Amino acid sequence: MRYLLIFALLVLFTACQNEKEQLSAEEIINKTIANAGGDNYKNATIEFKFRDNKYKSVRNGGEFLLEREIRDSLGTIRDVVSNTGYKRFLNDSLVTVPDSMVVKYTGSINSVHYFAHLPYGLNDKAVNKKLEGDSEINGMPYYQLKVTFSQDGGGADHHDEFLYWIHKENFTIDYLAYKFHVNEGGLRFRKAYNPRVIKGIRFVDYKNYVQEDFNTDLCQLDELFEEGKLELLSKIETEDIRVELKKS
Secondary structure (H helix, E strand, O other), X not given: XXXXXXXXXXHHHHHHHXXXXXXXXXXXXXXXXXXXXXXXXXXXXXXXXXXXXXXXXXXEOOEEEEEEEEEEOOEEEEEEEEOOEEEEEEOOEEEOOOHHHXXXXXXXXXXXXXXXXXXXXXXXXXXXXXXXXXXXXXXXXXXXXXXXXXXXXXXXXXXXXXXXXXXXXXOOEEEEXXXXXXXXXXXXXXXXXXXXXXXXXXXXXXXXXXXXXXXOOHHHHHHHHHOOOOEEEEEEXXXXXXXXXXXX
C-alpha cells in the first residue's frame, strides 16, 4: 500500500511539473524572438537582395521604414512604407500612385520583409497567436503555433492564416505554412535552411512547397511533407545581407 501511495505521489508530482513547464503561445514567441536577435531588431538597419531587387528596413524604437528598390528601363523606382504611409519615387522624384496600386505595392513590400525578418513581427498588436499542439518532423519535437491577424492593423491580408513549427529546445522556426486568399488563393509550406547570424540577428532561407488542395488543414502539411506529397515550387533566398545596429 505504501508503495502505491509513493507511486501515486510521483505521478502527481510529475503531472504538476509538466503543467508548470507548459509554455503559453506568448512565451514561446518571446523565446523565439529573443533567440533570433531580440532587442537588436528594434534599432537595426537591414539591407538585402531578393530576386534582383534591393530591400532595406530601418527601425528606431517604434518607428520603422521599409524600402524596395527596383531598377528597370525607366530608371530606379524606390517604394517606401513607413509609419506615415506609402510613397513611390522615380529617380528620387515623388510620383503619384493610384490607391488600388498602393494596396498592392504595400502588401508586396510588407510580405518580403515579413518573411526575411521572422520571427520579429510576431508580437505586433495585430497578431493573434494560439498554441495548436505538438508535432514531430524528422524525429524533432515542435510546438505548432497558429497566427492570424486582426482586421484593424492586419493590412489587406488579414484573412490569411499561418502555422509555425517552433523547435521545443532550440526555439527556432524550422518550418512554416500559410493559407492566402489573394490571386485566387493558395497553400504553401516552407522549410528553413541555410541559417546564419549576422551581427546578432538570425536569418534563414526557405524551400517553398505547394499543396494544390486549398481545403487542406495547415496542421496536416507536416505529415504530407514527410510523405513526400508536397511539390517544391521555389527557393526563397535573401542575399548580400548587411546589418547595422544603432548604438544606444
